[in-house]
Amino acid sequence: MTQPTRTVPNPASEPTISVKRAAAILNISLRHAYYAIERNEIPAIRVGQKITIPTARFLAKFQLNADARDVGTAA
DSSP states (O other): OOOOOOSOOOTTTOSEEOHHHHHHHHTOOHHHHHHHHHTTSSOOEEETTEEEEEHHHHHHHTTOOTTOSOTTSOO
């Protein structure tokens, strides 16, 4: 099973990301990501039982730059 990428997504090409990818970018567990969504700490869109993360709001909330290559590397 492949791990989700920690590369910061570009909102123009990826308007939403999965909860799994958001958790990987923030380096938190999937369980903690869902808890943060429940507490409105991570912006989310719910359609039925499907949850997606709006990329632009996610990047703004956590002050991440879409031009950055990889969250885990030093510049």
